[in-house]
Amino acid sequence: MTNHWNDLQNTDCALIMGANPAENHPISFRWLLKARENGGKIVSVDPRFTRSSSQADIYAPLRSGTDIPFVGGMIKYAIDHKLFHKEYVAKYTNAAFLVKEGFDFKDGLFSGYDEATRSYDKTKWEFETAEDGTPKRDETLEHPRSVFQLMKKHYSRYDVDTVVNVTGTPKKDFLKVCDAFCSTGKPGKAGTIMYAMGTTQHTVGTQNVRAFGILQLLLGNIGLPGGGINALRGESNVQGSTDFGLLFGDLPGYVGAPKAIPEHATLKGYLEKETPKTSYWTNKPKFLVSMLKAWYGPNATKENEFGYQYLPKGNKNYSHMMLFNTMHKGGLDGAFLFGTNPVVGGPNAGKEKEALSHLKWMVAVDLWETETSAFWQKEAGSDPSKIDTEVFLLPACSSFEKEGSVSNSSRWMQYRWKAIEPKGESKADLEILNGLATRIKKLYKNESSPAAEAINALHWEYGGHGDHPDIDVVCREINGYDAVTGKLVENFNALLDDGSTVCGNWIYSGFYPEEGKNLSKRRDNKDTGGGNFLNWSYAWPMNRRILYNRAAADPSGKPWSKDKAVIWWDGVQKKWTGYDVPDFKAVVAPTEPGGQSPFIMMKDGVGGVFAPSLNDGPFPEHYEPYESPVPNMFSRQESNPTIMIFGGSFNKRGDRSKFPIVGTTYRVSEHWQSGSMTRNQEWLSELSAHMFIEMSEELAEEKGIKNKDKIIVSSARGEITAYAMVTKRFKPHIVDGKKIHQIGMPWHFGYKGFATGDTANRLTPHIGDANTTIPEYKAFLCNVRRAD
């Protein structure tokens, strides 16, 4: 989230799209209801009339996978009706930048497309630069090659009639949404967009978010209280675990992992290539060298590039689906699983289960026996005698049987204290990790092969007693300290690239600025203004609660409006001040160089309406889902031309003639993710005990299905059986004059635990977004029939 949960109360209009917070983030809804008490509006756009829709002032249905037409139409509406915030757009975004001659868009493709590699030559999308290397700009926004004009042209095709024809949204509902949300383009008004997996789990997921970004920049809603783009995180620490580098491509703090390319062969080469000339990222060398010092300790010296060569260098995309594809082909021997259950939660889950049997060994660390750690059992449909995988199940304890911090969606790093000893012989993951690391290291102690050298160099000294490390030592390493004196650094501004500072994750540096002050433990709940609670826990970076908050003030440093003030320039004190920690150099005056560039993490200091770095284009363009019930009405490109397609039996593709119904997955309040943390509890299992398939009355009637009937849903990947839940919440979409049905189902179920049921992900495909490879769980083709 750019903003935070309490800040939702400050919004004038909340657009909830691709999320269902009333169901899946229930407590967040208190703050939306507060906003409404203050006159704010709630808008819900969703294929299904959800619990959030039931609380909304405006509801608009859309067919799964048509978010870009919907938001593209809103962008056009804001431009046509001059509802955008012109000064903000001209000064704080790249809308005024000129794009080089030769940039083009034709029949669904941007310039530079190569069909053979399914990729773009992005040099075709570059900005025209002045002699000093900065982009040329036209702040009147009139130049035909300005981003603004190119955008206007691009979305001129997203007129209301075309949009509703594709999305299936009733025209009057679409216009109501446009009118309500675009009214936040006025200074003094702020609109927020709240999204979750309904947005990202598509082959155009990244561009769905980008479309939100463009709309919010146009309306001047980024950086303001009650504004922003807010990703609602589904897991208590999916924010933190991503921050700490648990996706293959990034080291902690979003420093890119080195690759096996000539430019990355040395630390010097890596830093030259990866350090931008402008933005706060010019400090990247300090962040990476300090991290290397944290990882390799005394073994990280100037002479050995601070241990840079010990880091693994990959040469391909190692993300979830590639990982399982490799495993399925026998390319992986061992796997660790920490509290994860892909046999229920992974896409095309039947194949992912099959893949596991190719492993020689598997270590599962969990509170429970899950469908994944038990994949070899008869109940899983396996023949144990034919599966040679050695399986280790290590019992982990729950979150209140240990201590440590988690980062919520608001980026608040909140400490959890230990309430009780771990149950039975279960242990904290911290202890398990330490136990494993120390024993693996011991085996290598007296060896000197390259494999031994890399692991022997890893600095692993965490004190504590027995296998349990001293968590305070870990916290200090994350925050950072002086390599010689051991004194904690105040924050990441103190980090250096000469090996004199140690810091495990720079974005968190500052949470432990001095002895005895781990700020994630703060519990002062006095509102410090604006609902920002600056003394409650710690928000990374630098305890900032609203990102890009410089943009809430006009170029001269005055708040755009008194009602939406966050920080402002205080000419007497000569610094930025207000209700939040400035997301800006606090002493840089608006009149100084860079003083009017609020997006300090971006290369050009402005928000990106035009994004020349993405794989599938600088502007979001509509492509149908990989499996779609209709042809693409915007161009001849059916699906995203840059997605990676797996061939063969690993990913069968369904055809609309056999599978005419759109399927989507969702969650219910009583269960969580793959269900292992809720289906193993009695009360939640009783509250929501059964797998069901939700469908409209119209579809039920067509298929002769009644509420609670047993039905079978099939896709190109498999079949599942469940109870029918016939509701008024789904209605057929009218798309290009034809009736298109959509069904939905929870993805929480499996055969373990108290509440059991068939696994929805047996139906979903192995296909993912062109930038993130997040699977397209939210729009696939299927069919339904009665079970008897």
Added chain:
Amino acid sequence: MVEMNINRRQFLKLTGATAATLAIVELGFNEKEVYASSKELKIAKSTVTPTICCYCGVGCGILVHTKNNQVVYTEGDPDHPVNEGKLCSKGTTIRQLYTTEKRVLKPRYRAPGSSEWVEKDWEWMYERIAKRVKETRDASFIEKEGGIVVNKTERIASLGGAALDNEETYLLSKMMRGLGIVYLEHQARI
């Protein structure tokens, strides 16, 4: 009516003390009074520890009441600025993460081809896992690729970690990358 996985009686038995409260309420007593007094009885002289909900990313505050090495009660933390004492159904039932019979209490091992788990002690598990990791890593370790030092193994994967604490994810990232693992993924992707 469709069959429940657990019937009402099993459910009441499973939930122990709370069942008494439910039963009394069902007999028509003043719900509020009964709730208040039963709450007092259960949590009298208990130790209260603040925690954060382990489910969604809202990060609600929860108070855990413990007594005689049992979790006797959990409730929303009234001092927490986001939830101000309120919780959804998942946060409300967090106590059962401790009390449920489904918890795995000892390490379990499944040998190749076997149809059952065998309980083992931790040391045995640690040592055997370490040996297997070393075997695979040594056999698959790539020091150089096209003249570039790459120090990696592409035959071991690590998955998961979105429910771990920050300090744990940090050690997980450090350990796995330190081993040269490149297939490193977690729930943010799925």
